[in-house]
Amino acid sequence: MASQREYDIILLGATGYTGKLTAGYLTSSVSEPIKWAIAGRSQSKLSDLAAKLKSSSGSGSAPSTIVVSELTVQEVTKIAKTTKILLNCVGPYHKYSTPVVQACAESGTHYFDVTGETPWVREIIQKFEDTAKRNKAVLIPEIGMESAPSDLVAFSAVKLIREIWDCGVMDMVSAVYELKSSGASGGTLATGLGLFDHYSAKQLKESADPFCLSPLSQRDHRHTKTPEPTTYRKTMGQRLTGVWQYPLLGTLTTSITAGPNQAIVHRSAGKYPYYYGFNFNYAEYMAVNPGPAGYLISLALMFLTIFLAFPPTRAIIKGFMKYKPGEGPTVESTKDNRVEIRAVAVAEQLSKVPRKAFVNFVFEGGMYELTARLMVTGAITLLKDQDKVVKTHGYGFLTPSALGQGYIDRLDKAGVKIKAKQLGDVGSK
Incomplete structure (x- = not known):
């Protein structure tokens, strides 16, 4: 330059x-x-x-x-x-x-x-x-x-584990612990709906792979498909419902913003596998209270995806948009907004006491x-x-x-x- x-x-x-x-x-x-x-x-x-x-x-x-x-x-x-x-x-x-x-x-x-x-x-x-x-x-x-908070949270965890234990990370689970927002802008909503108009189902499916932006996906056979986490497993019921529990993070469910965030974090890790760890795996969710809320959120997001896939229902959803492109929540309405992300990373090292990093991201204000x-x-x-x-x-x-x-x-x-x-x-x- x-x-x-x-x-x-x-x-x-x-x-x-x-x-x-x-x-x-x-x-x-x-x-x-x-x-x-x-x-x-x-x-x-x-x-x-x-x-x-x-x-x-x-x-x-x-x-x-x-x-x-x-x-x-x-x-x-x-x-x-x-x-x-x-x-x-x-x-x-x-x-x-x-x-x-x-x-x-x-x-x-x-x-x-x-x-x-x-x-x-x-x-x-x-x-x-x-x-x-x-x-x-x-x-x-x-x-x-999207997707700087997730990427910086992952980087901070890996950096700490490298400094303390001189090793990479195996698994990292992140959760949007609190999200108080006045809503999405018209531009954000138009963008989300427009993706389904512009890209084919095949392209959208390929881009849903958490490793689709990772350089390793092109040169390392282990990353041609989404690898299973090393330190935890979900039951079939948890996979179907989208709701499960993770230590220190509580009850988790599907997050609507997980897709782009996971792809960016895995790109960071894929560019530097010797630093992040060759078995690095990042997954992002939304924290909810125990009870039916998590199941309802996961179910609602599943139906929303189905509705967006078809032009007629997509057109109906567009008609209910609160803001037009170029518009969004007022500054006054966002003054009490807040986002908090919590994440746990497991060190790639065997020990009697698990070695982990806990990262907290907080911002008081509008998204x-x-x-x-x-x-x-x-x-x-x-x-x-x-x-x-x-x-x-x-x-x-x-x-x-x-x-x-x-x-x-x-x-x-x-x-x-x-x-x-x-x-x-x-x-x-």
């Missing part, structure tokens, strides 16, 4: 729901002297947003505005060549953003997005990985609510505000730590955890708390 460019960051799709939150966070909380711009299709909307950002910043300054009339490779390349990092909030990504990724890969421009569209992420990795590496671009999709903080903090981390990140991971499609402990430390200052602690006996090092 060229060292001298006009901007440090360009935020594309700044006038959308998530884009506005991201722009607001960039304005209010980034103390580093950076030069940035907002980009979109409408000059009037961009100007209005810039004026609001200027009035709220207290510094009397506002980001530059850039109009992108069409999301073609040619148009996006013009702006990609002017910035070090492009933050992309234009979704549905599978519908609009493939040219954006291509432009960044060809221009040597670092790229972040906040998608959770695993089939699309799989597609762009296959198409543009070599191009990105050749042009020295770092591309990190899914650095929002889209969390997404804004995750993406902005990731961009700042890459600007500051680029040499370290590239030396360790190289270029191409990376995962959020590739930004390392520096990212986690900066997130802590941004109100995103990730804590890992040791369970079991003392370390062997």
Whole structure:
């Protein structure tokens, strides 16, 4: 990537729901002297947003505005060549953003997005990985609510186990322990529904494999199919109902966000099997109270998947959407929102007392505000730590955890708390 460019960051799709939150966070909380711009299709909307950002910043300054009339490779390349990092909030990504990724890969421009569209992420990795590496671009999709928290939780557990017991991880079970949310934005809902319109049943099935993004799935026969966990087994009844119990995490059931999160975590592990462990397995669930709730949630998600598979029922579901694309919960309604993730990782080492790591992730606030903080903090981390990140991971499609402990430390200052602690006996090092 060229060292001298006009901007440090360009935020594309700044006038959308998530884009506005991201722009607001960039304005209010980034103390580093950076030069940035907002980009979109409408000059009037961009100007209005810039004026609001200027009035709220207290510094009397506002980001530059850039109009992108069409999301073609040619148009996006013009702006990609002017910035070090492009933050992309234009979704549905599978519908609009493939040219954006291509432009960044060809221009040597670092790229972040906040998608959770695993089939699309799989597609762009296959198409543009070599191009990105050749042009020295770092591309990190899914650095929002999906799937940065899960990836950072897994990284924190593996890091602790490596430091204490000098070994990898066999199994890791993660649970959304608490999720108080004001609901999904119109863009998120449109994206989820649109995947069923855009991709075939075969493509969706392949992308549901937790290892579909892992490099090991292409070169290691052990990962051509989802391996069984090493340290626990589910009964047939638990598999059918989706409800089971796990020590320290309680009663667990199916999580609607598990798919993209598991795929990203396994990509991280697949890129570094000597660090994570060759038998590493990550599974994500939702914690529920004992009783019928878990069974009802699992059953509801099963029927929702069936309904989404058929165009007529999919059309009916679209008619009940609370928000249109570009709309979402108000800031006031999200003030008491909260997410907490708890996870247990089992060390790949035999001992009388099981050696484990327990990780806790907490954020107080709206889920889209969390997404804004995750993406902005990731961009700042890459600007500051680029040499370290590239030396360790190289270029191409990376995962959020590739930004390392520096990212986690900066997130802590941004109100995103990730804590890992040791369970079991003392370390062997």
